[in-house]
Amino acid sequence: MAKKRGVLIGVLAGAFIAQAAISQSMYPTWKRDYSTGNTGIAEGLSVDQLLASMSGLRQMVAGILWVQCDEYFHNGQFDAILPLVRLITWLDPRQMEVYSSGAWHIAYNFTDEQNRSDRRYIPIALRLLEEGVVQNPDTYRLFHETGWIYYHKVDDNFPEAVRWFEQSVQKPDVLPALRGILANAYLKAGQLDKAVDWYATLEKDYQTRFELTGDRSDETQYDVMANNLNNLLIRMTSRGVFGRRAGVYDQYDYDTQNPVDLNFTVKIEVLQPKVVRVSGTWGIPATGARIRCVIRDKGFEIPWEPAPSMDFELDKGRTYMLDSLYTQNNRFDRKIDMSRNPTMYPFKADTVVVEFMFNPRTAPHHIQDKVGWDGEGMTDKRYYVFDKERNHHWLYAAFEIPRDMILRRGNYRLEGVLRSEGFIDVEVREQSDVIERIPRAPLRN
Amino acid sequence: MSQILAIASTTLGEAIRRRVLLIILMVGLAFLIISPSLNQLTPRGERMVLIQMTLGILKITSAILAVTLTVYLLPNEVERRTIYTILSKPVQRYQFLLGKFFGSVGALTLMIGMMTLVLLVAFVIQQQTFDMKDLGPIIRSSIMLVFQMSLLAAVAMFFSTFVTPVVNFFLTGLVFVFGTLLNPLFEALGERGNQPAMQVITKIAHYAVPNFSTLDISTNAASEAGTRIGGSELVYMTQGMLYALAYIGILLILSVLVFDRKEV
Numbered sequence: 001m002a003k004k005r006g007v008l009i010g011v012l013a014g015a016f017i018a019q020a021a022i023s024q025s026m027y028p029t030w031k032r033d034y035s036t037g038n039t040g041i042a043e044g045l046s047v048d049q050l051l052a053s054m055s056g057l058r059q060m061v062a063g064i065l066w067v068q069c070d071e072y073f074h075n076g077q078f079d080a081i082l083p084l085v086r087l088i089t090w091l092d093p094r095q096m097e098v099y100s101s102g103a104w105h106i107a108y109n110f111t112d113e114q115n116r117s118d119r120r121y122i123p124i125a126l127r128l129l130e131e132g133v134v135q136n137p138d139t140y141r142l143f144h145e146t147g148w149i150y151y152h153k154v155d156d157n158f159p160e161a162v163r164w165f166e167q168s169v170q171k172p173d174v175l176p177a178l179r180g181i182l183a184n185a186y187l188k189a190g191q192l193d194k195a196v197d198w199y200a201t202l203e204k205d206y207q208t209r210f211e212l213t214g215d216r217s218d219e220t221q222y223d224v225m226a227n228n229l230n231n232l233l234i235r236m237t238s239r240g241v242f243g244r245r246a247g248v249y250d251q252y253d254y255d256t257q258n259p260v261d262l263n264f265t266v267k268i269e270v271l272q273p274k275v276v277r278v279s280g281t282w283g284i285p286a287t288g289a290r291i292r293c294v295i296r297d298k299g300f301e302i303p304w305e306p307a308p309s310m311d312f313e314l315d316k317g318r319t320y321m322l323d324s325l326y327t328q329n330n331r332f333d334r335k336i337d338m339s340r341n342p343t344m345y346p347f348k349a350d351t352v353v354v355e356f357m358f359n360p361r362t363a364p365h366h367i368q369d370k371v372g373w374d375g376e377g378m379t380d381k382r383y384y385v386f387d388k389e390r391n392h393h394w395l396y397a398a399f400e401i402p403r404d405m406i407l408r409r410g411n412y413r414l415e416g417v418l419r420s421e422g423f424i425d426v427e428v429r430e431q432s433d434v435i436e437r438i439p440r441a442p443l444r445n
Numbered sequence: 446m447s448q449i450l451a452i453a454s455t456t457l458g459e460a461i462r463r464r465v466l467l468i469i470l471m472v473g474l475a476f477l478i479i480s481p482s483l484n485q486l487t488p489r490g491e492r493m494v495l496i497q498m499t500l501g502i503l504k505i506t507s508a509i510l511a512v513t514l515t516v517y518l519l520p521n522e523v524e525r526r527t528i529y530t531i532l533s534k535p536v537q538r539y540q541f542l543l544g545k546f547f548g549s550v551g552a553l554t555l556m557i558g559m560m561t562l563v564l565l566v567a568f569v570i571q572q573q574t575f576d577m578k579d580l581g582p583i584i585r586s587s588i589m590l591v592f593q594m595s596l597l598a599a600v601a602m603f604f605s606t607f608v609t610p611v612v613n614f615f616l617t618g619l620v621f622v623f624g625t626l627l628n629p630l631f632e633a634l635g636e637r638g639n640q641p642a643m644q645v646i647t648k649i650a651h652y653a654v655p656n657f658s659t660l661d662i663s664t665n666a667a668s669e670a671g672t673r674i675g676g677s678e679l680v681y682m683t684q685g686m687l688y689a690l691a692y693i694g695i696l697l698i699l700s701v702l703v704f705d706r707k708e709v
Contacts, residue, residue: 005702012698019691020652026659026684027651029677030628034664059663060501063494094664097493 062092078109082312089131099132100145107153112341117153119322120314120344123307125149130306140171144178150304151185155362156292157304158189176209177221183228188361190374190392192236199229235365239372255370256377260284262395264383265423268354270416271335273408274345278325278354279333280423282395283378284371288364290324291332291395292357297349298400317348325356352406354418356383358395382421448536449544456548460514461555469513470556473506477563492579495571499564500586500663507557508621511594514552515601516613518545519704539701546602546697550595557594561587582666589682592689593660597621599696600655606703623650624657655692660685 065088072080085102088095107125110118126149132142147164150157165182168174179202186195206222209215236242240254249257266280278293300318321344325332338345360368360375371378375393378384383397401418404410460466477499519542522528531541565583569575600620604613631651634643662678662685 005705008698008702012695012702015691015694015698019688019695022684022688022691023652023656023659026681026688027628027631029681029684030659031632033677033681034662035628035632059497060504063497063501066494092497095493 058091062088062095062098065091066095066098073105078105081105085128086310086312089128089135093132093135096132096136096139096141099128099136099142103129103132103145103149107149110344112338112344114337116321116323118314118344119302119320120318122149122153122302123305124310124312124314125153126304127306127308127310131310138171140168140174140178143168143171144174147181147185151181151188154304156359158185158361160304161185162189162191162194176206176218180225180228183232187232187373190361190390192232192241192373196229196232196236199225199232203229235369239369239377241373256372259377259379260370262358262378262380262384263422264356264358264380264395264397264420266356266397266399266420267423267425268399268401268418270405270408270412272339274337274339274347274406276336276338276354276406277334278336278356279331280356280420281330282327282332282358283330283380284327284367285330286367286370287328289327289358289367291327292355292359293323293325293334293336294353294355294357295319295321295336295338295406296353296355297347298351298353299349316343317346319345319347319349319352321345347403347406350403352401352403354399354401356395356397360394361392448540449547452531452536452541452544453548453551456518456545457551457555460549460552466510466514466552466556469506469509470559473502473510473560474563476502476506477560477567492572495568496583496666499567500583500666503557503560503564503587504590504663506560507553507590507594508597510556511549511553511597512601512614512617512621514549515546515598516605516610516617518549518602519605520610538704542602542606542700542704543697546599546700549598549602553594553598554591557587557591585678585682586663586666589660589662589685592686593657596655596657596660596689596693596696599693599700603696603700603703606700606707620655621657624655625661626658627651627654627656628658655696656688660689 065084069081069084069088072078072084081102085098085105088098089102092098103125106121106128108117110121112118126146129142129146129149133146136142143164147161147168150161150164154160162182162185165185169179169182180199183195183198183202186192186198203222203225206218206225210218210222238254239256240249240252243249243252243254260283262283264280264282266278269277269279271277276295282291297319300320302320321336321338323334323336325334338347360371360378361373363371374391375395378393378395380395383395384393385396386393397420399418399420401416402412405412405416405418408416519528522531522545528541532538561584564587565580568580568583572579574580597617601613601617604616608616627650631647634640634647662682
């Protein structure tokens with residue numbers, strides 16, 4: 001009996017060593033594929049949340065909370081969704097749907113009465129996506145979503161959009177149809193040659209795919225890429241990109257020659273407290289171009305980067321309004337009503353800055369045909385800016401107005417108007433607008 | 446061997462006839478059938494919520510079944526004095542114990558299998574798909590759940606050799622919770638922690654306590670990442686099964702050693 005016990009104890013010791021060895025060998029795989037992820041993110045969790053996030057039932061709890069989120073969404077209780085999104089991503093950091101939907105919700109859905117989204121939330125959305133990327137580094141999805149926020153919502157930091165899309169397209173599971181946007185991001189970032197290369201790469205890829213699979217959608221995509229590449233090369237030719245590189249730009253007639261003088265003028269008129277009408281003129285008669293208008297507290301600029309911490313509590317004392325002004329027939333005119341959303345537009349700073357910007361890289365093709373990708377075909381005697389290092393020309397005008405003016409009080413009780421240099425009030429035309437042609441450069445003989 | 450099989454089959458039959466277990470099973474199945482209706486509330490991420498909810502229900506029900514099934518196995522035999530009849534026959538104590546354990550594992554496997562089948566049917570009906578890319582992670586999670594719950598049953602079996610069923614219930618529950626937290630705790634405190642004493646304790650615990658978190662592969666079943674790692678998962682699963690078998694072996698040997706010296 002004693003001998004039998006001795007054998008059993010020997011087997012016991014062997015099994016114990018074996019299980020420890022197996023457990024040790026499994027741990028790296030568990031950490032890579034099944035871990036709840038970076039526990040550093042869990043800072044600030046209460047003990048029960050931490051335990052729940054580590055326990056085996058966290059996905060189930062996350063699922064229940066996600067259902068609750070949807071209910072809040074349909075009830076319009078947007079604020080209630082944010083802490084739930086935070087909690088779900090703690091509980092189940094592998095759920096990319098929650099990261100992508102959550103970031104979309106944060107960046108797009110907090111809007112004012114005129115459907116302008118609250119840009120102050122964008123750094124928070126970027127932070128949420130950044131966390132999602134850390135937790136899910138092997139799949140394209142959140143890289144693409146982050147790139148999209150920079151590309152579409154920020155609309156002012158295209159090198160960053162390029163950086164994220166470049167990572168997205170490297171992932172083996174990227175949806176083929178989503179890869180084309182990288183070329184657009186290259187164009188908006190001013191990286192024309194990379195856009196050409198990328199279209200060529202995709203064209204070749206779709207051709208190979210079609211030859212292998214015979215799938216008609218691949219053939220269609222091949223045609224699209226070939227067409228895009230051709231259009232891009234034609235535009236680069238007609239806009240003088242190749243001519244400039246060859247040193248013969250001055251010898252031929254390009255639309256971008258003889259830069260159009262934008263002669264930007266604006267009138268900022270406060271109609272009622274926090275209701276501003278911006279109207280003005282510029283040298284682009286064609287429809288389609290938009291001027292970005294920002295009304296913000298002086299000293300408050302939103303850094304288009306992830307927030308330092310995942311805190312949904314915004315500084316509600318800061319104002320930042322962003323709108324795109326539609327222009328037609330050399331004019332723009334828009335009434336911006338910020339009076340109904342005091343939490344978005346508190347106007348607590350003593351000085352308010354009103355900015356206007358036109359970036360030719362984001363303009364439609366028919367505008368770019370005249371002003372060029374980098375704005376080389378435009379100028380402005382007052383507000384023209386040229387970044388020599390990036391070879392980027394744009395229009396930028398900023399005006400400071402006192403807070404009393406935007407609130408129509410004190411000296412501005414009766415009138416609150418600011419006219420830029422050169423602005424001339426004109427009667428609003430009665431007849432319908434006619435789309436005018438952009439003046440062409442005179443042909444050389 | 447025939448003695449072990451005979452006891453195992455009797456235990457399996459008893460388990461199937463026990464009303465408490467059947468009620469737990471029915472409640473679990475009812476939840477599995479109801480859970481797809483939750484998708485009406487989630488236009489985005491329906492697949493995710495469906496898998497998360499059903500696998501969670503499966504896990505809870507299985508854990509309750511495993512503990513309830515095992516904690517009473519030995520005490521009931523002693524209380525009803527049927528153990529004397531069995532041990533008076535040419536049956537060794539270890540054969541009795543192993544027979545009981547394998548019988549309960551058989552019953553557990555049967556019940557998890559039934560619930561998985563219901564889960565799969567609910568998934569196929571709800572998602573209108575029969576793609577193994579979607580069903581594979583659920584099936585793999587259920588297979589590993591059988592091993593996870595067998596390990597839990599072995600823990601309960603070990604405790605049942607020297608504590609009362611009520612104490613056993615809580616002790617086993619405690620080991621399950623701790624074992625489920627082991628890897629995350631080791632990751633947070635053992636690897637990155639800044640207290641040397643805590644690091645040593647978590648390292649020892651990590652390799653000594655039954656590690657249920659290692660056997661849980663349902664983490665990714667609902668996510669897109671889950672379908673990606675499918676290939677390498679088979680190797681991980683094999684390792685997990687070996688781990689579970691090794692630890693079950695340890696617990697059964699310990700149970701035999703304790704039960705051998707126990708006065709009944």
